Amino acid sequence: AGGMFGSLGSQLEKELEKPGPVNDILSFCEEKSGIHRRYIVYCMNCVKAIESPSKDDDTQWLIYWVVFASLQLFEACTLSLVYYLPLYPLIKVSVVPGFCLRVCYFTCDVGFANPAVL
Structure with a gap:
């Protein structure tokens, strides 16, 4: 499980806060759901994993x-x-x-x- 969460360190947190289209989408999702963006990223990674072969x-x-x-x-x-x-x-x-x-x-x-x- 270390490999799964190791990539979601402080560098990713910084990247999630950078201005741009990804930040806009995450801000919208965060505002509407009340869920912090780092957890939204977990959900997005789950969807990617399910869709991968x-x-x-x-x-x-x-x-x-x-x-x-x-x-x-x-x-x-x-x-x-x-x-x-x-x-x-x-x-x-x-x-x-x-x-x-x-x-x-x-x-x-x-x-x-x-x-x-x-």
């Missing part, structure tokens, strides 16, 4: 969104419990993503590779 980038983005949705759902369901865990942000950053990635990868790999499922 390569399967590797699709799998990478699928895992990203499944982990993201899982964490959001977990936090929504256990908000009152999470509030009382002082180390929850540290646990979330260090332990949960690795576990979710493993579960998601093996679930997707077994489910989609099995001819009986198809």
